[in-house]
Amino acid sequence: MRLFVFAIGGTGSRVLKSLVMLSAAGVRPVDENGHPVKDLEIVPVIIDPHKSNEDLKRTEQLLTNYRLIRSKLYGNRTEADGFFANRIVTLHEIMNDSAVQLNDTFVFNLSAVEHNKFREFIGYDTMNEANQALTSLLFNDDQLENKMNIGFVGSPNIGSVALNEIKDSPEFRAFANVFNAGDRIFFISSIFGGTGAAGFPIMVKNIRQAANLDINNRDVLRRAPIGALTVLPYFNLELGEDHRIDKSDFIVKTQSALYYYKETLTGANDSNVNALYYLGDQQMSVPYVYDPGEHGQRNKAHMIELIGAMAPLNFAGLPTSRLCDDSGYPQQAQAFEYALDKDVPGVDFKALGIDTRHFIYDKMVKLHLLFIYLNTGFKTMIGQGYTNDKPEIRTDFLNSQFYRTLSVDFMNAYKEWLGEMYHNTRRVELFNIGEWDMGKAIHDVMTAKSIFGRKSVDNDVFKSEMNNLSRKSASNDNQVEFKFLDLFNRAASKIVAERFENIN
């Protein structure tokens, strides 16, 4: 099954980043029986004309790194267990129509809109007077003069016009070509901004009305199960006189959009969107710096994005029977909400609901332990213990692209992501930031008791466990990269289960 995730706007990119982190930790969608969904491929498509947006760039780089790491670990296999388990691919990687020219990137090419002012895009100057007058009623001068390569800056009325062109793009054709029965579509967008708020209903409309388009698989697309994460206001912007995005507009825009969604997407008789995940927080984030310019928004990662990233995974695990009727047509929309177990300013694992802990706790902890291990212990272990088993991990491994990508690029991003969430509001304190002692790394979770106090968890414990596992599974058939992370994953599973307090 393929899950096409359209991440629209800045919020889409940031949620996608959290989804990548969860995937790196090995969080996989599970079906109603608790089994990982088989043969899952996640195809993220970032839709944001604001290409210089820092959040987009960071997410794209993260996805690229993820893809490189995973391909070294598992090749093209869809089935994997452990770190980087979910296969994340670009449209280009899976498309089979050589007639369509696409860049091998996760970002939707919006070349048609990104270089123009909105007035140029709609041909304002070529309109007759009556149409110009009508247009001026709908769009103010700032909006008409808006250069769309910085996005729609909180103006869904612009986005809804501009993004309607997507249906004619090569990317959309490629998407339609590779979409098969059984695949699913998920949208991530905010409801209170410009790009996301506008792009999501436009994209849904185009997919559901595929019959009117000149593309392949129209019927399949028409029946496709569609889910969406609609993020309600959760962040603040610093106050400013000339901000075109104003937090005071957030609630108004949200209300308007919700009405619109009700009318077009999730109404009583609508089945355009089958599962809609609403997510928001009344407690606003720390104020972000408003920067619609060349550098773009660079917002701190937020708990909402982490929770939101679980939505597409949850959607992927929903049984088909809850999404489609017996004839294969989409069922009426279902709404999903999320609540913390404890309404606290600092959210740790214990503040998350039990289902969430079951879903992510072990895996997140393992990723964090890997992060610490790579930073504190691994290099010194080259030439010892399990590293000497076949296939041997030698010092040249430290210079490999895989290792550098994993330990530097990816783990730095992870560290940054954790840090941003920690310093945000609500504060996410899953782990004790800056704590290199593995045994003290999980917030408010101690190591298990032993006869002599508490059990220790450190690099030596990992080395010992990995030695033990390696002895049983040493094989020339494995790649060094797989051997290393597989050993660590299995060792960490055992250590987390045996050496930490059980909070599940």
Place this chain on the structure above:
Amino acid sequence: MKHSIFLAIGIAITIAFYALSYSTGANVFEMLYFNQGFNDQLFNLQMYPVMAAIIALMAWGGAAVYYYVINSVKFDRWYHWASVLAVCTLLAPIACYAYIDNKFAHAGLLYIDESIHFVTQILFIEALLFIVASFSIRWWSSNCRHTPFPQ
């Protein structure tokens, strides 16, 4: 399979060593040190096999302790292994000397110089057998199988 062969070879060497401790013509102990009267007494009092057993058990026991009891990542460097080797190599001659001294005392014999010379040779035998034992059993140790050097 390769490791099992190492184990089999190690056992064979140890058994051969033990068997040679019985031998009159090519006694392994007498190849290294020989003083007729002293060695004849060791032979007659059947001390060679006992000493061979002490040496073999200390070598295999020491190696087993290192690889399967200590078996710690904190002690998986070559010098940790060498330390255990050194301890066994020192303890074996001391144990043999104590044994010889005790047996000779009961038999009313006194061979102090010869005994010291003799047990000095045991240092080498013990070290050798410890290495043999190490290379026989280390393969299945979870943490120290690559000690003293990688497989």
Place this chain on the structure above:
Amino acid sequence: MKKTFLLFAVVVLAVAGAMTSCSGSSALEDAVRSALVQKDTTQARFDSICSIIKGNPREYSAYMTQDGEINIDELGKLIESIGNGLRPPMHWNIAAYGLNNMSLTIYFERSGSMVPYDAPSGRGQLKKAVNDLINYFPYRDNVKINIVNDGIYPYSGTIDSFLQDRNIYASTRGVGNASFTDFGKIFGDVLQANNSRNISVIITDMIYSPADTRDVSADKIFNEENSLATNTFKRNNGKSMAIYQLTGDYNGQYYPYNNQPFQYNGTRPFYIVIVADSKVMDAIATNKDFAQFFNIKDALNSYRFNQGGSEVEWNVLPDWKDNAGRFRIDHGNTAQLNNVEGDRATGTLCFTVAANLDGLGKTDEVLCNPGSYSVTSMSQFAIKVTRITPDMINGNNKAYLEGKTHLITITGDFKGSRDEVKIMLRNDFPQWIAQSTCTDDTSPSLPGFGTTTFGLQHFLRGIYDAFNTGGANYFTIDLTLNR
């Protein structure tokens, strides 16, 4: 972890099993080895070994006879095999221990010329000697007494009555025909009656007096008895015979070979002859329990026949004060010395062999006399023999000296790269026999009448000849020297 322990257990079991199968010595073997190493070859030690066998008859059935007794031959073989594996090889003749409850048969000659030995006026040395034999025999209940002259007749009394009898000849008057002594029949019957559990002792004056020797020349009689002796003993090759010469008071009629008796009052030699299987004789010669029985106190001379095959326990001393030069005793063959070199300063090689010669029944006059030995070697080695004294033995040389009686020191210039040294104690026909022999006993005034026996040499020579067919040495030590 489980697998690891399993593996370790398998390894330990394999090694231990292999070691056990290598060692595999039984309690019996350990006990024998211990006895040999500790030189504790006593009856008590033998008994303790026997108790091990009897305590586990199923395991040690090979060392038991069908009637539940110890199989001395098999046990002896085991001891020999273990002893041969020691350095130096050690031996323990257990034949005597196997003769538990062995019997003693005394053949008391009652010829005419024997009667005056126990005359009431004499000191009774003959009777005393016989009484000592009976009293010192370890199993007195198994003693039988026979009277012999023309035949063998059981003594009608008890042992006690025999011991208390002050004139045994008077009380046995009328038994057989005392007028002549048929050595052929006596020795033939004794040798026939003797078995592996029996020791026979003949009390005799060793005067061959066949019937009707009137007008027969002495030489003819001598030749006759010589042939008779050879013939009789040749037919009983596995036997051994020891003869002891004693002297006793003699008061009465003497019957010379010419049948013209005369009265004689003085001393006369008489003889105690012990006959037994060779193995039994070897055993009792070295067994402490038989020491007083075998080493007859008042014997003037003695000689043991059929000792040519005697095994003498010996070993080269690796370290000894007299040693000069250097050598190394070969492990596989202790009769071979390797790396032999003379002393660097003098070129002399000197080494010492410790041997147990007491079992030979020879005096130190013989044993310590270099003239009694023959030494053959290319290097012309000289020999010196001394008795081992207790002060020579210390803890370190105990294994080499204990149980040994004499040191045979070999000295000379070792030449060439190899030499074969042969040390032999010659089994010469004893001179005392010739000196104790007379060819004319017709008058008490003849010189040496009181110390000689008519025709002794001829009869004993016949026995000597019968036994000494394979060489005339008591023992031979063969040594190989390699440079």
